[in-house]
Amino acid sequence: MERFIIEGGTPLHGEVVIAGAKNAALGLIPATILSEGLCKIENIPNIKDVNRFINILKKLGIKTTQLNDNTVIFDAENIKQYEMLDDETRKMRASYYLLGALLGRFKKVVIPFPGGCDIGVRPIDQHIKGFEALGAKVELKHGIINISAERLIGASIYLDVVSVGATINIMLAAVKAEGVTVIENAAKEPHVVDVANFLNLMGANIKGAGTDVIKVTGVDKLYGCEYMVIPDQIEAGTYMVAAVATKGNVLIKNIIPKHLESISAKLLEMGAQIIEYDDSIRVIGEEHLKSINVKTLPYPGFPTDLQQPMAVLMCLTEGTGTITESIFENRFKYVDELRRMGADIIVDGRVAVINGGKSLSGATLKATDLRAGAAMVIAGLVAEGTTEVTDLKHIERGYEHLESKLRSLGAKISKSST
Ligand SMILES: CC(=O)N[C@H]1[C@@H](OP(=O)(O)OP(=O)(O)OC[C@H]2O[C@@H](n3ccc(=O)[nH]c3=O)[C@H](O)[C@@H]2O)O[C@H](CO)[C@@H](O)[C@@H]1O
Numbered sequence: 001m002e003r004f005i006i007e008g009g010t011p012l013h014g015e016v017v018i019a020g021a022k023n024a025a026l027g028l029i030p031a032t033i034l035s036e037g038l039c040k041i042e043n044i045p046n047i048k049d050v051n052r053f054i055n056i057l058k059k060l061g062i063k064t065t066q067l068n069d070n071t072v073i074f075d076a077e078n079i080k081q082y083e084m085l086d087d088e089t090r091k092m093r094a095s096y097y098l099l100g101a102l103l104g105r106f107k108k109v110v111i112p113f114p115g116g117c118d119i120g121v122r123p124i125d126q127h128i129k130g131f132e133a134l135g136a137k138v139e140l141k142h143g144i145i146n147i148s149a150e151r152l153i154g155a156s157i158y159l160d161v162v163s164v165g166a167t168i169n170i171m172l173a174a175v176k177a178e179g180v181t182v183i184e185n186a187a188k189e190p191h192v193v194d195v196a197n198f199l200n201l202m203g204a205n206i207k208g209a210g211t212d213v214i215k216v217t218g219v220d221k222l223y224g225c226e227y228m229v230i231p232d233q234i235e236a237g238t239y240m241v242a243a244v245a246t247k248g249n250v251l252i253k254n255i256i257p258k259h260l261e262s263i264s265a266k267l268l269e270m271g272a273q274i275i276e277y278d279d280s281i282r283v284i285g286e287e288h289l290k291s292i293n294v295k296t297l298p299y300p301g302f303p304t305d306l307q308q309p310m311a312v313l314m315c316l317t318e319g320t321g322t323i324t325e326s327i328f329e330n331r332f333k334y335v336d337e338l339r340r341m342g343a344d345i346i347v348d349g350r351v352a353v354i355n356g357g358k359s360l361s362g363a364t365l366k367a368t369d370l371r372a373g374a375a376m377v378i379a380g381l382v383a384e385g386t387t388e389v390t391d392l393k394h395i396e397r398g399y400e401h402l403e404s405k406l407r408s409l410g411a412k413i414s415k416s417s418t
């Protein structure tokens, strides 16, 4: 089994280049299904979820040409299939975007329920509510989602919860529907805006992405285009946290500072130094960190996907802080692993109380999900002695070259296959 072996105690120093955003790329790739021309996408992160999704598209009949590690041309002109029951589809969350994209293209789609990180129930009722409002019939049986429509007609849809997946999925289904669709209480995450920008470049008419009301006016046809995925907010945030945790000094390049504001604000509150440039950010850790309280919220709030790495950092502060997880009801499973390193964390429902000032000691840890994995790695970087992190498959879903990027910053991390 593959594992990371980490010798803790070395501050991170140097520069790191951030990859394209996982959650944006996972929306853009299925969006190419709607195009009748070639779509060239650059800055696609080379991660497991993305490669899995590209393979799913190939199985659907989409021609892909990989120009280099991070650039792919998608040609969906001859796609004929609207059903994808492959096991790979079950293994990732973002496969739910096949619903909106295939429904938009064929007015029919059949796929299994999606997978993804095990962090709570993760229903898709708001996606379904949206498709039904557009006139589709939805059947859920034996773990399979079967949706069909005679016609897709624009409608007004109020989301009961702010959902990234439902917002993007409804946009995908609505871009070629008849008339106007209005999504109210829409998610405002950078990747929602990225998918809307991409669709607009293909000829769609989407207004308001990035606000909580999105208006989609249906068009007949979408064409090819060239696009570049935005930088990954969560990967950047992970390196920001790692830099502060190790008391390092890291220049994080290829980022959009605006997307990192909620993270910068919390790190500044702890006492770290942050220097912003146009498309990079320098993060400098300090000897003493103040305790803080964090609450995860939809964008522009503090992202739930950085909650786990942040918890490790909060173990190193002076005093007691809290994390309130308001998005997913079961995202504290990794706490047991941190406790094995000496962390003092008490979880009560959606709140984790973190008593800082305890030194962490190396241990063998299991990456229980993607961001828990990132948290385990950061914990290993600051712990005394050796830490082993297993179950790397989760980490590989979302971090491009984590081990070599950290090594280039001076971290003592290696991968073992035994
Ligand atoms: C592939 C992808 O982009 N994954 C991201 C996406 O996941 P995902 O799209 O699954 O997350 P959502 O934004 O949809 O979920 C937000 C909240 O709404 C709830 N909900 C969602 C849909 C629904 O139909 N009904 C419902 O109740 C969820 O259980 C959760 O409590 O956004 C999350 C929140 O930023 C991130 O953590 C994930 O990294």
Ligand SMILES: C=C(OP(=O)(O)O)C(=O)O
Residues within 6 Å of the ligand: 022, 092, 093, 094, 115, 116, 117, 118, 119, 305, 370, 371, 398
């Ligand atoms: C929860 C995450 O991913 P997914 O939605 O793909 O499971 C994540 O990226 O932290």
